[in-house]
Amino acid sequence: MKLPESFYQRKNVVKIASDLLGKVLFTCVDGQITSGKIVETEAYSWTERGCHAFGGRKTNRNAVMFEKGGYTYVYLCYGIHHLFNIVTNRTGTADAVLIRGIEPMEGLQIMEERRGLTGRSIHLTSGPGKLTQALGIDRKLNGKFLTDSEVWVEDLGVKIPARQIVASERIGIDYAGEDARLPWRFHIRDNPWVSNG
DNA sequence: GCAATGATTTACT
């Protein structure tokens, strides 16, 4: 079943990021359903430098992060890659969870076509820019609500034991100084679909 | 209006 919006509106974005491991992300783009189990996430909060909304800085791009939990935040990075985030917490508090890796489930063939790959390549969805392409996510899906749109997350009863969850430093935000060292990245131990591997 | 830059990926050595 779909996760209720209350799941996203809890105050601890780090807890939400780890809770999302094992949940399943669905999209329905161009009438085609694709889905994948979330195996890697990162938490971002306006209280630290790694976040676009650091210090409460609000711009056109990140405005949706200030909405209540349950909205999507999609933006373009390096001019090429779409990155998919889930907004958390309540209105006025800019926290979000970046989805970095999923394990393909439904629509494997559709994902291969979108990525231009053949075979079950690990490279299909093992990275934040790759999984958005595989799922058909782009800026059209920015600002959607996860309980009432073509993007949503379901709990299929998969439980990840605590000892299978690894916390580590976040990736690709060295410019954030000390805050880049926060252990706010979570992934499932020994899962081949985790990025940077 | 214009220059700087990045929550990445890919290819090449």
Place this chain on the structure above:
DNA sequence: GTAAATCATTGCC
């Protein structure tokens, strides 16, 4: 391991 690709957004003039 390192480096280039590539453009929307941002911040300053």
